[in-house]
Amino acid sequence: MHVPDGFINAPVSIAAGVAAAGAVAVSLRGARRELDERTAPLAGLVAAFIFSVQMLNFPVAAGTSGHLLGGALAAVLVGPYTGVLCVSVVLLMQGLLFADGGLTALGVNVMNMAVVTVIVAYAVFRGLVKILPDTRRSVTAAAFTGALLSVPAAAGMFTLLYALGGTTDVPVGKVFTAMVGVHVLIGIGEAAITALTVGAVLAVRPDLVHGAGSLVTPLKLRVDGRLVDAPAAAPVAAPATTRPNRKIWATGLVTALLLAGFVSFYASSSPDGLEKVAADQGIDQKVTEHAAADSPLADYGVKDVGDARLSGGLAGVIGVGATVAVGSGVFWAVRRRRAEDHGADDRTAASAAL
Incomplete structure (x- = not known):
């Protein structure tokens, strides 16, 4: 659902960009509460x-394909604020390096694919988790449902922006019907991928799933012969968490590299839902060439590499590497800011005590 330049006019694109920048700023602040020394590396991996x-x-229908948007997956794994940042980093890398999604439409894409998907998916997820039993199956089912609904919600957001600033005269009702119809089907694939991934992480490290906090067994301490819950701030021994985290991180990175570098060659070549609707309804009449169309990695291929399999595979590997590097840098910076804030609070409390 990457919107190219030219679908939405300049005033609405600018307004969407301002709204997206505000959402990212709020998310940067909110992510300080979600990220710690365990989850900061995981967030970079989730983005990759x-x-x-x-x-x-x-494939979702004749001549139409879909792909993961990722807002639901990121929100459940690392939290809603960090989830917005994860998807935003992905969109930034795609727009700058691969000419995927217009640069003037970056704010539109962040609103559609990062902000709306995370808000809808996480709201549905939290609502279901509260009423379902505290089991892994319930968390997985809630993630599935949130992901399923987040995709047509993003399609609805695109339709709203098109109604406000579309550059063609196609009736909004036709755009809404076509967009939501095909993206309901894409949502099924989104939900399946999200549920499978969340379920896989839950099976090995439920403590690393932000949305599964109720499933984590509290650390017990023996006090006067009785077992009691340890205080929430009690530290966990570094060797017990660092090694498994490194294993999870390495496994996830290798998986991402294999998917982008090898499996992507076998992906459907049909246009995605937005591209198909745009072509069928005529809303792509004023699309403009991407500013990075001459990028060495444009269209997910390495320039001057003749073999399609090798070209696409190298581009995928480079993209994963760039995304995990930029994402990890952002999340470590947020994590460091959280530590500085806590240090300042401790100093203030100490001064007040004196």
Whole structure:
């Protein structure tokens, strides 16, 4: 659902960009509460994984394909604020390096694919988790449902922006019907990928799933012969968490590299839902060439590499590497800011005590 330049006029694109910048700013602040020394590396990996899976278009109807948007997956794994940042990093890398999604439409894409998907998916997820039993199956089912509904919600957001600033005269009702119709089907694929991924992480490290906090067994301490819950701030021994985290991180990175570098070659070549609707309804009449159309990695291929399999595979590997590097840098910076804030709070409390 990457919107190219020319679908939405300049005033609405600018307004969407301002709204997206505000959402990212709020998310940067909110992510300080979600990220710690365990989850900051995971967040960079989630961004890279979303990038790789977005390269795997799957068929949903005759001549139409879909791909993961990733908002639901990111929100459940690392939290809603961090989830917005994960998908935003992916969109930035795709727009700058691969000419996928217009640069003037970056704000539109962040609103559609990052903000709306995360808000809808996480709201549905939290609502279901509260009423379902505290089991892994319930968390997985809630993630599935949130992901399923987030995709047509993003299609609805695109339709709203088109109604406000579309550059063609196609009736909004036709655009809405076509967009939501095809993206309901794409949502099924989104839901399946999200549920499978969340379920896989739950099976090995439920403590690393932000949305599964109720499933984590609290650390017990023996006090006067009785077992009691340890305080929430009790530290966990570094060797017990660092090694498994490294294993999870390495496994996830290798998986992302394999998906982007090898499996992506077998992805559907049919246009995705937005491209198909745009062509069928005529809303692509004023699309403009991407500013990075001459990029060495444009269209997910390495320039001057003749073999299509090798070209696409190298581009995928480079994309995963760039995304995990940029994402990890952003999340470590947020994590460091959280530590600085806590240090300042501790100093203030100490001064007040004196």
